[in-house]
Amino acid sequence: MSWQRYLLAFVITAAIFGTAFYAASQFDATRVADIRATEQAISIDILSNETQYDLLSNLSCQTLSQNSGLTDELNTLASQLSVEENNLGSSNAEVVQLKEQYSLLEIKDYLLMQQISQKCGIKTVYVLYFYSNSGSCPQCGAAGDVLTYLRETYPGLRIYSFDYDLDLSALKTLESLLKVKGQLPAFVINDRAPIYGFKDLGDMQKLIPELKTMATTTATTSKQ
Amino acid sequence: MDAGAYGVLCCLFVALYFEVFLLISFFEKRPAGKSRELPRHYPTVTMIVPCFNEERTLGKTVESLLALEYPADKLDIFIVDDGSRDQTPAIGAALARAHPAQVRYARKENGGKYTALNWGIEHSQGELIGCLDADSFVAPDGLIEMVKSFESDANIFAITPAMKVYRPRKMLELMQAVEYTFGIFYKKMFDNISAINVLPGPFSMYRREVFKRIGLFRHAHNTEDMEIAFRMHAHGLKIANAHTAVVYTTVPPSMRALIKQRTRWSQGFLQNSLDYAYMYFNPRFGHFGLLVLPFALAAFFAGLYVAGYALFTFIRMIETKLANFIASGVPAHLPSVSHFSWYYLNTSTLTLLIITTLAMTLVAILLGARIANARLGVKAFASYFFLFGLIAPLWLARALVGALRARDAAWR
Numbered sequence: 001m002s003w004q005r006y007l008l009a010f011v012i013t014a015a016i017f018g019t020a021f022y023a024a025s026q027f028d029a030t031r032v033a034d035i036r037a038t039e040q041a042i043s044i045d046i047l048s049n050e051t052q053y054d055l056l057s058n059l060s061c062q063t064l065s066q067n068s069g070l071t072d073e074l075n076t077l078a079s080q081l082s083v084e085e086n087n088l089g090s091s092n093a094e095v096v097q098l099k100e101q102y103s104l105l106e107i108k109d110y111l112l113m114q115q116i117s118q119k120c121g122i123k124t125v126y127v128l129y130f131y132s133n134s135g136s137c138p139q140c141g142a143a144g145d146v147l148t149y150l151r152e153t154y155p156g157l158r159i160y161s162f163d164y165d166l167d168l169s170a171l172k173t174l175e176s177l178l179k180v181k182g183q184l185p186a187f188v189i190n191d192r193a194p195i196y197g198f199k200d201l202g203d204m205q206k207l208i209p210e211l212k213t214m215a216t217t218t219a220t221t222s223k224q
Numbered sequence: 225m226d227a228g229a230y231g232v233l234c235c236l237f238v239a240l241y242f243e244v245f246l247l248i249s250f251f252e253k254r255p256a257g258k259s260r261e262l263p264r265h266y267p268t269v270t271m272i273v274p275c276f277n278e279e280r281t282l283g284k285t286v287e288s289l290l291a292l293e294y295p296a297d298k299l300d301i302f303i304v305d306d307g308s309r310d311q312t313p314a315i316g317a318a319l320a321r322a323h324p325a326q327v328r329y330a331r332k333e334n335g336g337k338y339t340a341l342n343w344g345i346e347h348s349q350g351e352l353i354g355c356l357d358a359d360s361f362v363a364p365d366g367l368i369e370m371v372k373s374f375e376s377d378a379n380i381f382a383i384t385p386a387m388k389v390y391r392p393r394k395m396l397e398l399m400q401a402v403e404y405t406f407g408i409f410y411k412k413m414f415d416n417i418s419a420i421n422v423l424p425g426p427f428s429m430y431r432r433e434v435f436k437r438i439g440l441f442r443h444a445h446n447t448e449d450m451e452i453a454f455r456m457h458a459h460g461l462k463i464a465n466a467h468t469a470v471v472y473t474t475v476p477p478s479m480r481a482l483i484k485q486r487t488r489w490s491q492g493f494l495q496n497s498l499d500y501a502y503m504y505f506n507p508r509f510g511h512f513g514l515l516v517l518p519f520a521l522a523a524f525f526a527g528l529y530v531a532g533y534a535l536f537t538f539i540r541m542i543e544t545k546l547a548n549f550i551a552s553g554v555p556a557h558l559p560s561v562s563h564f565s566w567y568y569l570n571t572s573t574l575t576l577l578i579i580t581t582l583a584m585t586l587v588a589i590l591l592g593a594r595i596a597n598a599r600l601g602v603k604a605f606a607s608y609f610f611l612f613g614l615i616a617p618l619w620l621a622r623a624l625v626g627a628l629r630a631r632d633a634a635w636r
Contacts, residue, residue: 005252006515009245016240020576027571034567080567087572142548149554200553 031084032094038077039101045073046108074109075151077102078161090133100168106160107170113158125154125210128188129161130180137184139198146201154214228533229574235526236577242519243584246413253416255595258468263371269429270300270350271367274340278358279311281474286319286327288361293368301327303358304344307334312358337425338441338448345435353430355449360426360473361390369469370429381434381461382453383469384411384420385427386596390472395607396482399615400475402589402600402608408467409592415465419512421520422450423463427471434461444499447492454500457512467595483619490524490623495630497521524620531617582609 081095081102088095110126117124129147131140144161151159162171164184178188183196189208205211271289275282282303289301301323303316313331320329332343345353352374356362366385373383386408389401414420423430428449438459444451456463476482497504497517504521506513549556586605593600 005245005248009241009248012244012248013237013241016244016580017237017577020573020580023576024571024573031567083568139551141544142551145548145552145554149552149557198551200551202553 028084028087031080031087032098035077035080035084035098038073038080039098039105042073042077042105042109046105046112050108050112074102074106074160077105085133096166099163100166100171103162103166103168103171106162107174110158110160123210125157125208125214126188126190127157127159127208128174128178129159130164130175130184130186130188131161132164132184134165140185142200143185143198146199146204149201150204150208150211153216154211156214157208157211225572225574228536232530232533232574233577235530236574236581238519238522238526239581240577240584242515242523243581243588245515246410246588247584249413249416250409250591255412255467258365258369259372261372263368263375265375266295266298267351267371267374268298268300268349269294269352269354269367269371270302270344270348271354271356272341272344272348273301273303273356273358274306274337274344274425275303275308275312275316275358276306276334276337276340277308277310277312279308279315281359282312282315283319285356285358285361289356290323290326291364292362292366293364294371296326299326299367300348300350302344302348303327303329304340305329305331306337306340307332336443336446338443341448342440345432345440351432353432353435354427355423355425355429356427356471357425357473360471362427363470363472366427366469366471369466370427373464373466373469374429374431377462377464379462380431380464382423382428382430382456382463384423384463384465385469385471386411386465386467387424387426388470388472388596388598390474392475392604394477395603395611396479397475397477398601398604399607399611400482401598402604403612404473404475405592405596405598405600406585406589407592408596408598409588411465412467412592412595414516415463417511417515418462419457419510419516420463420465421453421512421516422447423453423456424449426473427469437461445492445495446488447496450489450492451496451499454496454503457509458500458503470596479615482615483622486616486619487622487626490619491626493520494524494623494627524623527616528620528624531613531620 081098084098085092085095090096110128113124114126116122127147127150129143131137131144133140147159147161151157162174164175164180164182164186178191178194180186180188180194181196185196185198187195187199187207189195190210195207199207273282273285273289278285286301286303289299292299303319305312305316308331313329316329316331320327330343330347332340341355352371354367354370362385370383370385374380387404388408389397389404392398392401411420434452434456438452438455438461441448442451442455453463476485497520500517503509503513504517589600589605589608592598
């Protein structure tokens with residue numbers, strides 16, 4: 001009986017497992033680094049826009065509005081964060097930190113866009129969406145699907161989603177300013193009073209009458 | 225990762241360990257190619273063909289035996305009809321009349337395959353006893369290769385062949401063709417570690433002495449070919465594999481027939497495992513007791529567990545998606561792929577390990593194909609990798625229920 005063969009097989013199998021764990025963690029680390037880089041880039045863009053805003057007297061509204069389109073980047077970041085949250089778990093310290101940073105970027109983008117819109121008279125529609133992944137909001141998944149569909153259909157619609165469970169002082173301040181309480185999902189549309197509870201696509205379209213005048217994507221429109 | 229996924233990781237560890245063990249065995253002792261040497265001595269051989277309602281294939285099976293490159297006066301072909309109710313008796317009798325010097329036909333009361341085999345053993349004289357299911361066909365040099373293997377080691381008491389699927393055409397047959405090729409690899413590796421666990425009906429051969437030492441075939445929950453292998457290990461009788469002795473066997477072409485056949489095999493394994501429980505983890509029985517038996521049992525339950533977990537996860541995902549879809553009122557549309565990048569690929573530990581396990585299985589199949597010079601197309605591989613994992617849990621579950629109820633599965 002060659003016990004060495006049993007031992008060797010165990011060592012090789014353990015090495016394969018170790019390699020798989022290491023490779024998976026490296027893939028995750030690369031993803032986290034990507035998210036960080038994206039957040040960094042968005043942060044610089046926002047800072048740039050803020051600076052430009054401060055220098056508004058020297059810039060035209062056209063220049064500002066052209067440079068303030070961070071929605072796509074934020075949306076990509078959101079989907080990347082969602083992947084990482086799935087991989088590492090929503091309680092992972094790295095994920096929580098990335099989400100906090102993402103939320104801050106969203107708030108800053110939201111505030112800046114509000115200011116630019118007012119100054120330049122741009123009609124923008126904002127939806128602030130508060131959700132939870134902790135299991136206390138079983139309908140948040142369906143609410144997210146509705147908002148994703150609306151965002152894809154109306155590229156001009158600016159949707160900012162916030163994890164209500166994040167312990168982030170800026171987010172808590174925003175919630176208290178907007179008078180958002182614990183009932184989820186919650187929506188704040190164009191600074192109007194918060195709306196609580198799940199709303200399907202039809203309800204949501206009624207709650208945002210501004211959508212009627214917004215441009216839609218050709219592809220999605222043809223599907224409707 | 226949820227708790228269930230950790231269970232899948234454990235199953236993968238066992239599967240990988242086993243594959244690694246067999247690959248080590250392969251690199252330690254690679255199977256030699258076919259030699260042109262002839263046996264020094266031609267022992268008398270009795271090939272028993274047990275049959276029950278085999279009118280479609282019996283003629284071709286016997287023809288393949290008559291075409292064997294072996295001295296005719298040393299080869300006795302014995303068709304034992306286990307009370308067939310179709311044209312098998314007429315075909316068997318006609319074959320015996322046409323080849324009176326070599327072919328004998330006998331009909332007995334129906335009693336099950338093992339009784340037909342025992343009847344053949346008791347009413348024959350060959351030094352070597354071969355069994356050939358009446359739906360299988362031996363390659364012309366198959367017997368010579370077997371005899372050469374017996375000649376190579378006086379301690380070899382039984383030999384299994386390399387089994388290939390006869391003319392696979394349908395998806396299910398192609399799937400089984402790949403599975404049998406995988407079988408060629410692990411049978412040879414089991415031979416390397418003296419742990420062959422079954423002597424299949426198509427063309428396994430025994431020294432007559434085996435039956436004198438340990439007795440004849442038993443009912444053994446309709447898996448007499450498995451039980452005799454267990455019993456031989458229990459008595460320290462060596463079993464080898466002759467990978468150069470090729471036999472082609474017909475396989476179930478329909479899902480129903482396949483599940484019925486595999487349920488019988490799997491249930492037989494469980495019930496024989498209970499009968500021979502003392503061999504598990506017993507170093508007295510070498511790699512058979514320490515590795516092959518425990519792994520086969522672990523694989524049985526791991527297969528059920530992984531299938532159950534995958535089904536549960538899939539149903540839960542569909543349920544959530546469907547509930548969200550119905551609740552949201554969003555029209556059906558394909559997900560946007562405009563932002564697709566490597567970022568969204570699943571590179572979790574579990575996925576990487578599943579890919580590694582499948583890759584090693586592919587390597588084992590390709591080695592099996594090289595050992596037995598088998599050719600497999602892309603369609604066959606696709607059938608195996610897509611279908612086997614979906615179908616196998618069905619017979620595993622049925623076998624478990626059958627074993628728990630201690631109800632024997634039918635052999636025909």
